[in-house]
Amino acid sequence: MADVHRTVDAVWKLESARIVAGLTRLVHDVGLAEELAQDALVAALEQWPESGVPANPGAWLMTTAKRRAIDHIRRAQRLDRKHEQLARELDTRQQDAPDQSAEPDAEQNDVLRLMFISCHPVLPTEARVALTLRLLGGLTAAEIARAFLTGEQRIVQRMAAAKRTLAEERVPFDLPAGAELAERLSSVLEVIYLIFNEGYSATAGDDLIRPGLCLEALRLGRLLAELAPHEPEVHGLVALMEIQASRSAARTGPSGEPVPLHEQNRGRWDPLLIRRGFTAMLRVRDLGGRPGPYVLQAAIAVCHAQARTAEDTDWRQIATLYEALVRLLPTPIVQLNRAVAVGMAHGPEAGLALVDALTADPTLRDYHLLPSVRGDLLARLGRHDQARVEFDRAAALTRNAAERAFLCRRADELAATTTTAAAAHGSTLGQAAQDFLARDGLDPATARSYRQTLRRLCLALGEQTPLAALTADQVARVFATAWGTAAATTWNRHRSAVRSFTAWAELDVDLAAGLDRRAETRPRAHPIDPAVLDQLFSRVDLPVRERTLWRLLHESAAGVTAVLSLNVEHLDLADRRARTGNTWVTWRSGTAHLLPELLAGRSRGPLFLADRRPAPARMPAGGDLCPDTGRRRLSYERAEYLFKQATKPLDPTGAGYTLRQLKPRD
Amino acid sequence: MRYLMMTKPSATNTAPNENLFEEMGKFIEEMTASGVLLATGGLEPGGMRVTARGGEVTVTDGPFTEAKEAVVGFALVEVRSEEEAIEVTRRFYQIIGDGDGVIQRVFTS
Structure with a gap:
């Protein structure tokens, strides 16, 4: 029998989206809401083993979390009068309308808001994925880390940073409208499809499919379809995922090797999921409108699902759909897929023309499917010599052993049929x-x-x-x-x-004939005009750190990295020099004049310090940290940026100068 | 993972009321929306009995198992874990009251 901890976990995963969403509406901060929800979860883990699982465990968690939210607001109230008002409002709201979130509509909208905020464009994609799995799916950081084959610590940091960003950017907990809705919705769809794809065609790891992630994505999609029922693209995505998931069992062979679509045993496709996909597409049709990228991809998936055998596939229809898709989503991969469809629908010659146009695309340079598709088209045209070369190339490019064996076999088969061996x-x-x-x-x-x-x-x-x-x-x-x-x-x-x-x-042709020698620009920096330097050095309004650094670079003619690496204890102020590595950096009166002000009594640590203390997660090595102020060493990038900004008005081109240009002409 | 949940008639044969239907409808809606419930339905009591012996298939109207052993409803759910399946079942019985049922894992491929 399952123990209580696992029951708590199951309840939590079913309820967390609603709980966190409800709390976010109360406290207006998704990070805080999640912490309060976590507190409730901890309380459940402590109390349920003693008291038994309550009759309505979801409601228990919600009530406990809300109580904590009110406690929190009361505590904050002593610090902030504004919160006082909020808490009073909250109290009255609780009394007047005992539980507003009990209304299913309000509750559902909160979950939809939570989905939008988790996938907000201010966050990097990886953070959106982690936050969505965490807040909507109730997964723990450890579970997310395992799914993406990364460390738990990294996921924890990623989510902490995401919550901080949402708070700093003051991202509101609301439903986007109008033009913003389309953009925000497409971000949500992208995150869900990313999760699905990571599960469906695992880019890393031993398993080709990670069913857990597929299920999470399917659930999120199904949920979203219920929350935003009037968006055709949502149903398109759901249809696409249902139909792709229907092929899971048929996609891998007995030893785990991938089985291409046209060789799959269609009897192993899951009819239940296919039907669900078709149903979602019917909803798309009822909504009407111009089909978006997910609807088009789903329509292509529908074509495949409807074909009883690979030969029955309606390639003309698929090619037409790809024509439309390539206009909305002109990525090289989509173009390659279109070439395959066109090759099937209108003959290999037409397909080959499209593929050949892609061979110059740098993003497909190492993509094994390009030569593989090309080889297939060439073979169908009877150009076996060239086809064999392409399959060999594809085999050399793929990282998947099963796929390599398959491609080598195709190359060998062609070698046997040709007499013109190399x-x-x-x-x-x-x-x-x-x-x-x-x-x-x-x-x-x-x-x-x-x-x-x-x-x-x-x-x-x-x-x-x-x-x-x-x-x-x-x-x-x-x-x-x-x-x-x-x-x-x-x-x-x-x-x-x-x-x-x-x-x-000793070739007859010069293979380098088409390659012009290119002029190599000297990477030497041009020194800044002395008149400009005079202007720069006379600006006493700038921080002493910047002025000292620039003076020192100019007077010492030393490298920027060497100067930034100086420590206070290395300085010999009397002799106006400092040792760094194997060389001496020396200076003259300008620097000597500024140094005491810069040091301000410091006796150790980096000479040039950054403005701020580093975040705990980004703590540098001890040697790059000032033991007295806790600040880190000034970085080259930051120093360069500051110099560029300061010298923009002085530079006739308006770009600003680089620190290396402070070095005088030898 | 998928589970098939089957319910048997409740021991205390209370007639279903409007309230129960409404709550049940809400529950099914919610479970469908969250992507958990894939298919559900009620079953004709009894049904037909099929026997295959030596290539001979016989369909008869009986004899049936005891009425309290017959399955009267089913739900196919897709869940993350066994505990989640149990949790969904718990909620089901909270709505319909006393009863018996079986949960079995469905092997997909």
Whole structure:
């Protein structure tokens, strides 16, 4: 029989959303509301084992938590007269309308408000996810951490930061309206779908599916559909999740390997969930309006669910839906999926044209499904040589062992059907690259650099590509995708690797022909005009810390990092110098004049201190903390920012100068 | 995880009143909204009895188990834990009063 603790946990998970929502309305602070609710939970854990589980445990928790909320407001009342009024209001409200939240409508709206606040755009996405699971699903920090394979401490910190942000930004506990509603709702939908996807296609860990998270997301979606019944996208999301979840059992094979949609045993799809998905889509249809991204994705899922066999799939309809989806959501992944659908509906040639347009997209550079889809289309066109190269590339890119085996098998099958094996053409790119890197007389640093270049070429073009078939255009395209935006030195380094490789392999074509050498800008900083410096140093209105730092950088000509790392105990004020690492930083009268004011009697710790004390969670190493003031060492980023701000008015370009520019010309 | 909850007729055969129907409707609505309740329904008392022997399927009107052993209602719920299933059942019986039932885990795949 289950013990009381587990019963308390079950009750809590069923009730926490309503309790926290109700309390938030009372105390106007979601963080405080959650703490009060936690107190009630602790009380239950203490009392129920003795007294037994009450007849209506949810009501018991709510009453206990509310009592604590009133106690809290009374306590605060002594500190703040404004709260007094609030408590009085609360008392009358409690007497007049014994329990306002007993009205189901008010209660439901509170839960909806809680959902909006947990997914508020001021919070980073990860915090929205954690807060939603915590406040709406009643999960503990440990449970959330386990679901996302991260540490409990990190989840606790993330939620504490989120609650602080909500309080600092004074995010109101209300229902958004008008244009804001659409934006806020899409944030809620995004969070729910994120939770679902983390469960459905676990990006990390051993299991491909984590059913717990799928269930949480489904419940949140179903709940939201009840709270916001007039929003088609909500029902679209619910339909999408129900139908995707219906395939859970069929998605993995006996040894845990993924089974692609068209190979799944459709008899194992859960008809109950499919029907629920269809029902949700009927509600979308009744609401009408232009379909949004979730409705379109759900409609595609419906097409698959309606096909009794993979061959029965209505690919024309799916391709049309993808056309619409790609206009709303033009991400590379959606475009790739559209290419697959178009390839099925209108023939491989049409699909290939769309896929080829994506090969230059840097975000898909290492995405194994791109060459995999391309290989499939090429194979259907009878271009087996090229198809095999693509499957080899896909196999080299995937991180999933089962998937790699599947792709290698496809490549091997194609090799068997073709007579034009690479051997007939002579050496392959992969073999040549290996020989090139293995030859004698290559120093390790160069070899390492060359290996990076050739690895990228092999991944992008395929190890099995015959060396003789390579063109300068292909190489230029790989370079544009991989290093188009990289620094000139990086570009030139890879370019010289290709030149060296071309010369070594004695190729007829110059593979680097399409690669221009890029001009490398000297990273040297231009010193600031002395006249500007005079103006800057004459500004006594600025803080002494900034003035001392700038003077010292200018007079010592030392590195910024070295100067910021100085400690008070390193200073030799009489000789106007300080030791840092193996060098001396020396200064002249300007700095010497300012230093006593900056030190203000300090005898140890970092010379330049930040304005504030660090938060407990971000405590730096002891050496970067002032033992007397508790403040941390001034960071390069902050110092640089302050200098930029201060020098903006002096800089003709308006951008402001960098600290390195304080160093005078040698 | 899914559980199938089955109820048997209550020992003290009190006739259901309006109030109970209303509360029950609210409960079902709430459980559906929170995504817990997937399907529910009442069952015809008795039903038909099916026997398969050596490839021969026989359908008869009896004999039935004792009336108090027959299932009269079911609910299919999707919950996080066994405790949650029990908690939902507890609320059900708070509404309908005395009675007996069975909760069984449904294996999905």
